[in-house]
Amino acid sequence: MTKTFTYNLTFKLQMMLMTLLAMTALPIVMLWYHNSEKVMFQTIERLYQYSSANLKERLDEQFQDARQIFEQQTRIRQELINIVADSSLLLDHIVTMLNHHYNVDYYYFANPQGGLLSFGYSNGGFTLLQSAQEKAGPLNSFTTNFNGQKRQFTAMRGFFDARERDWYKDSLKTDQPVWSKMYPGAVDTSLLGISLTKAFRDEAGKLLGVWGVDLTLNSLIKELKSNKLSDNGEVLLFNNDGQILASTDKRHTLQNGQLPSINKQATPVISQLLRQNTASTDTVKLVDTGQQQWVALTSYYQLAQNNVINILFYSPLSDFSPPLNTVKRAGLLFTIVISLLALFIGALATRHVLKPIHQLILATRRIREGDLHTRIPLKRRDEVGLLADNFNQMSDHLVSTLQALRAEQDKTLRLNALLEEQNHSLETRVAIRTRELKAANQKLKHMAYSDYLTGIANRRSFWERLENDSQCQPGWLLLMDLDNFKRVNDQYGHHIGDNILKHFAQVCDGILRHNLEDSEALFGRIGGEEFAIWLPGIDDDTVQQLSSQLMDGLKKCPYLHNGQSIYVSTSIGASYCQQDPHQAYATADQRLYDAKEKGKNQAVLSS
Numbered sequence: 001m002t003k004t005f006t007y008n009l010t011f012k013l014q015m016m017l018m019t020l021l022a023m024t025a026l027p028i029v030m031l032w033y034h035n036s037e038k039v040m041f042q043t044i045e046r047l048y049q050y051s052s053a054n055l056k057e058r059l060d061e062q063f064q065d066a067r068q069i070f071e072q073q074t075r076i077r078q079e080l081i082n083i084v085a086d087s088s089l090l091l092d093h094i095v096t097m098l099n100h101h102y103n104v105d106y107y108y109f110a111n112p113q114g115g116l117l118s119f120g121y122s123n124g125g126f127t128l129l130q131s132a133q134e135k136a137g138p139l140n141s142f143t144t145n146f147n148g149q150k151r152q153f154t155a156m157r158g159f160f161d162a163r164e165r166d167w168y169k170d171s172l173k174t175d176q177p178v179w180s181k182m183y184p185g186a187v188d189t190s191l192l193g194i195s196l197t198k199a200f201r202d203e204a205g206k207l208l209g210v211w212g213v214d215l216t217l218n219s220l221i222k223e224l225k226s227n228k229l230s231d232n233g234e235v236l237l238f239n240n241d242g243q244i245l246a247s248t249d250k251r252h253t254l255q256n257g258q259l260p261s262i263n264k265q266a267t268p269v270i271s272q273l274l275r276q277n278t279a280s281t282d283t284v285k286l287v288d289t290g291q292q293q294w295v296a297l298t299s300y301y302q303l304a305q306n307n308v309i310n311i312l313f314y315s316p317l318s319d320f321s322p323p324l325n326t327v328k329r330a331g332l333l334f335t336i337v338i339s340l341l342a343l344f345i346g347a348l349a350t351r352h353v354l355k356p357i358h359q360l361i362l363a364t365r366r367i368r369e370g371d372l373h374t375r376i377p378l379k380r381r382d383e384v385g386l387l388a389d390n391f392n393q394m395s396d397h398l399v400s401t402l403q404a405l406r407a408e409q410d411k412t413l414r415l416n417a418l419l420e421e422q423n424h425s426l427e428t429r430v431a432i433r434t435r436e437l438k439a440a441n442q443k444l445k446h447m448a449y450s451d452y453l454t455g456i457a458n459r460r461s462f463w464e465r466l467e468n469d470s471q472c473q474p475g476w477l478l479l480m481d482l483d484n485f486k487r488v489n490d491q492y493g494h495h496i497g498d499n500i501l502k503h504f505a506q507v508c509d510g511i512l513r514h515n516l517e518d519s520e521a522l523f524g525r526i527g528g529e530e531f532a533i534w535l536p537g538i539d540d541d542t543v544q545q546l547s548s549q550l551m552d553g554l555k556k557c558p559y560l561h562n563g564q565s566i567y568v569s570t571s572i573g574a575s576y577c578q579q580d581p582h583q584a585y586a587t588a589d590q591r592l593y594d595a596k597e598k599g600k601n602q603a604v605l606s607s
């Protein structure tokens with residue numbers, strides 16, 4: 001299995017592509033994934049900041065009406081001095097101002113005697129509160145129309161002295177409008193209120209009364225709800241005393257006319273947030289309560305110098321998870337799609353690269369099996385195409401080289417055959433020539449050592465043999481000279497003389513062979529009509545007998561010529577040769593001379 005992978009080029013290429021893809025795509029996906037969370041947090045933060053700004057804007061709008069009333073009072077201050085002196089003018093003024101500032105619920109004036117005149121909007125209608133005697137005492141309540149005309153008496157509260165109220169007292173401490181703390185409504189304790197009051201004095205500084213504006217902030221809850229970022233998210237406002245002023249969480253409602261404490265009412269996320277450093281505002285914080293993760297943002301609204309409204313947004317992180325999960329799933333899907341695409345492209349690329357290599361392998365296998373005309377049918381302009389072209393050219397070259405080699409081989413075979421044939425012919429001729437030469441040599445040797453006329457040893461041959469043999473063994477040397485041969489020549493002619501010489505040699509040779517079968521006797525012609533016989537190892541008697549037989553043989557065997565017998569005789573001189581053949585020859589020659597002198601046809605042997 002491992003071997004298959006190790007030697008599988010396709011697998012290797014795929015793995016290489018996958019590794020490259022992983023090395024490229026993984027950081028991108030991780031960056032994307034990481035950025036998705038980061039982007040999500042940034043998005044949440046911006047949404048919170050947007051909601052926070054929107055909420056502050058709404059708070060501004062809420063409080064702006066009240067501020068504008070006092071700004072306007074400053075402009076009509078002189079006129080107001082007269083107005084506060086007349087209760088009907090005062091009511092007209094209050095009604096007119098209230099109807100022009102829709103965010104203001106109650107507008108009222110308390111005189112230095114503790115009396116109150118208040119007009120406002122509550123419970124779907126207009127209400128007029130008026131001290132019965134324009135001073136501290138009973139306080140009557142009426143329903144009215146929009147311009148303050150009384151319709152119905154609704155209630156009378158007991159003794160009411162404005163001077164005992166904190167807002168009255170606090171206003172006297174400064175010339176500026178004073179925001180009260182938020183509080184549950186005096187009449188409807190489910191309502192959240194806030195007052196802006198300001199002392200009113202004449203030019204001499206004499207106190208003429210205290211103006212007051214009440215705002216009910218219940219519409220804030222609607223605003224908070226509209227600024228909730230998620231279904232399970234909450235938005236709440238609380239002051240620096242830890243009192244929850246408004247909240248989208250139903251558990252944070254006024255109870256028994258008391259504002260809920262943020263510490264007592266704290267949910268796990270709030271307590272966790274309060275434990276954290278809340279100094280950094282308008283920044284999203286991740287709060288892990290152990291059971292759930294929350295994203296929270298704190299901000300604040302500066303109502304007055306010492307009056308801050310804290311704003312808190314928080315939502316479970318899971319409310320934002322679906323989009324994040326969508327992004328994660330998209331990232332995963334993207335990775336899978338890219339991986340599959342890379343595999344597909346890798347497969348195509350691998351096929352593109354490997355196809356010609358497989359063709360090349362197939363072609364080389366065919367060539368190895370002998371099909372030299374195999375070619376790779378590939379036309380590409382890349383390196384693989386170049387490789388195929390080179391391979392095809394190499395195959396062409398191989399074919400032409402092999403053809404040339406075969407032609408050379410045939411030529412060499414033909415030449416070898418021709419050479420062999422010529423060698424054979426030459427050998428035959430050489431053999432013939434050698435045989436001829438040998439025969440010629442033998443002939444020449446024979447001619448050199450034989451007498452041309454008689455065929456027996458000539459003088460040189462005889463002497464060589466005599467000199468050699470006489471060194472080894474002593475023997476008898478016989479010299480024979482035909483008697484009166486001049487007369488034969490003269491009588492019968494030289495030609496017949498030659499024939500008689502040949503006849504003489506044959507007769508002597510026959511006698512020698514007959515008598516000396518195993519002997520090493522040598523018979524030679526040493527001159528014109530002179531012959532010699534070397535008889536090694538022959539005793540004196542035998543020589544004597546042989547000489548007689550030779551002479552007798554010539555008598556018995558004449559040469560026949562034209563029916564006529566021609567008899568020839570010979571004189572013989574013989575000497576015994578010990579070692580010196582020349583001495584022996586001289587001695588034999590002397591004995592031959594002696595034989596001639598004694599009458600010829602006889603043998604004289606040296607004693």
Ligand SMILES: Nc1nc2c(ncn2[C@@H]2O[C@H](COP(=O)(O)OP(=O)(O)OP(=O)(O)O)[C@@H](O)[C@H]2O)c(=O)[nH]1
Binds near residue numbers: 484486493528600
């Ligand atoms: N036909 C022939 N004659 C030869 C040859 N060689 C020598 N003769 C002859 O032999 C003769 C020898 O003569 P001589 O020396 O006078 O001797 P002869 O006549 O034999 O007398 P004697 O020797 O005294 O018996 C000469 O006439 C030579 O010409 C030869 O080869 N053929």
